[in-house]
Amino acid sequence: xxxxxxxxxxxxxxxxxxxxxxxxxxxxxxxxxxxxxxxxxxxxxxxxxxxxxxxxxxxxxxxxxxxxxxxxxxxxxxxxxxxxxxxxxxxxxxxxxxxxxxxxxxxxxxxxxxxxxxxxxxxxxxxxxxxxxxxxxxxxxxxxxxxxxxxxxxxxxxxxxxxxxxxxxxxxxxxxxxxxxxxxxxxxxxxxxxxxxxxxxxxxxxxxxxxxxxxxxxxxxxxxxxxxxxxx
Ligand SMILES: NC(=O)c1ccc[n+]([C@@H]2O[C@H](COP(=O)([O-])OP(=O)(O)OC[C@H]3O[C@@H](n4cnc5c(N)ncnc54)[C@H](OP(=O)(O)O)[C@@H]3O)[C@@H](O)[C@H]2O)c1
Numbered sequence: 633x634x635x636x637x638x639x640x641x642x643x644x645x646x647x648x649x650x651x652x653x654x655x656x657x658x659x660x661x662x663x664x665x666x667x668x669x670x671x672x673x674x675x676x677x678x679x680x681x682x683x684x685x686x687x688x689x690x691x692x693x694x695x696x697x698x699x700x701x702x703x704x705x706x707x708x709x710x711x712x713x714x715x716x717x718x719x720x721x722x723x724x725x726x727x728x729x730x731x732x733x734x735x736x737x738x739x740x741x742x743x744x745x746x747x748x749x750x751x752x753x754x755x756x757x758x759x760x761x762x763x764x765x766x767x768x769x770x771x772x773x774x775x776x777x778x779x780x781x782x783x784x785x786x787x788x789x790x791x792x793x794x795x796x797x798x799x800x801x802x803x804x805x806x807x808x809x810x811x812x813x814x815x816x817x818x819x820x821x822x823x824x825x826x827x828x829x830x831x832x833x834x835x836x837x838x839x840x841x842x843x844x845x846x847x848x849x850x851x852x853x854x855x856x857x858x859x860x861x862x863x864x
Pocket of ligand 1: 645646647648649650651652672673674679680681682706707708709735762763764765811812813814815816817818819820825829
């Protein structure tokens with residue numbers, strides 16, 4: 633990341649995922665990056681978005697190691713133990729929708745709440761959250777996937793709202809909701825991700841290149857991996 637100070641420090645929440653892992657590898661290969669740490673359900677400290685206190689505890693545990701010039705939240709859930717992505721209204725399940733919001737919206741919101749104070753105040757910083765184009769209300773043409781779409785749309789609102797607040801205390805910070813494109817991963821596997829998705833390494837390179845170019849004036853925006861601004 634050329635736009636961040638030499639010796640910058642990075643944190644990837646969700647480094648065990650396909651895109652998070654590729655982001656981590658790319659940052660660790662960057663000579664300008666002094667430290668790239670991964671947080672997740674199996675790290676120490678552990679962060680589990682279904683256990684909200686773990687987010688505050690991890691931020692507390694890491695507070696002496698910042699400031700963090702780059703934070704990427706690369707976690708996400710489309711389907712899993714609570715159910716599959718809905719095809720129709722009748723498929724909506726309260727537990728699955730609640731789990732989707734816990735992992736896709738509330739977890740990243742709490743990560744913002746607890747880690748944004750650890751961004752540097754007097755240097756450039758970037759806080760990116762992986763969203764999804766299907767969370768765009770304006771772009772929704774196909775329907776379905778109620779829980780995932782709604783939880784990502786809500787996530788986008790959290791990012792936009794936080795950017796307004798953070799601009800007052802951290803005028804050089806950039807917050808961004810990012811769409812990585814279709815990527816081969818565990819999340820996309822049930823939807824032919826291996827066939828139609830790009831390798832995570834390609835997505836990570838594209839995402840970092842876009843983040844490198846964003847200005848504080850862009851903070852709070854929703855961007856695709858190719859630099860296109862996406863409609864809310
Ligand atoms: N792949 C695509 O085509 C695509 C398209 C659009 C958007 N995205 C978005 O990109 C992001 C990354 O997706 P991916 O494709 O890399 O998926 P992935 O390989 O399945 O990775 C998902 C990550 O989320 C973590 N996670 C899941 N539940 C969690 C929880 N309760 N607490 C903490 N971490 C949790 C996983 O951790 P564990 O290892 O512990 O399970 C893993 O690190 C997601 O936000 C996704 O919505 C992906």
